Amino acid sequence: MTLTLSDEARRYIAAFADATGVTPVDCLVEDDRAVFVVPAGEMGAAIGPGGQTVEEVEEQLDTRVDLVEDADDPAAFVANCLAPAAVRNVTLSTQGGSTVAYVEVAQADRGVAIGAGGESIETARRLADRHFDIDDVQLA
Structure with a gap:
């Protein structure tokens, strides 16, 4: 890409x-x-x-x-985007031509993963799209 x-x-x-x-x-x-x-x-x-x-x-x-x-693997890349939140798992799902990364984050780190005003999750979405054509990143 x-x-x-x-x-x-x-x-x-x-x-x-x-x-x-x-x-x-x-x-x-x-x-x-x-x-x-x-x-x-x-x-x-x-x-x-x-x-x-x-x-x-x-x-x-x-x-x-x-x-x-950076990471070669899309799931690892998404996890890196949300650091320092403790990411337990990233699952990629493709439906109807859209790819979504579902991220499991420790409950205590949900706020870190979202960031102030949604800043962290939005950055993860933008970078995941730019690097791996992932359309959305959702916390599971």
């Missing part, structure tokens, strides 16, 4: 890569934050010791930065 990035997203990716040495595979730029999809296995380098590197990126971009670890 080919991702289309805005000019602003490309600038953010370049700035992130310069600051961290990690080149994100995707970036969603929103009003109050940027969400970077970091290659699998490179999350530690992207965050830096004690979160220092990501804090520097936040200062440089003057926005909040959230990170999602």
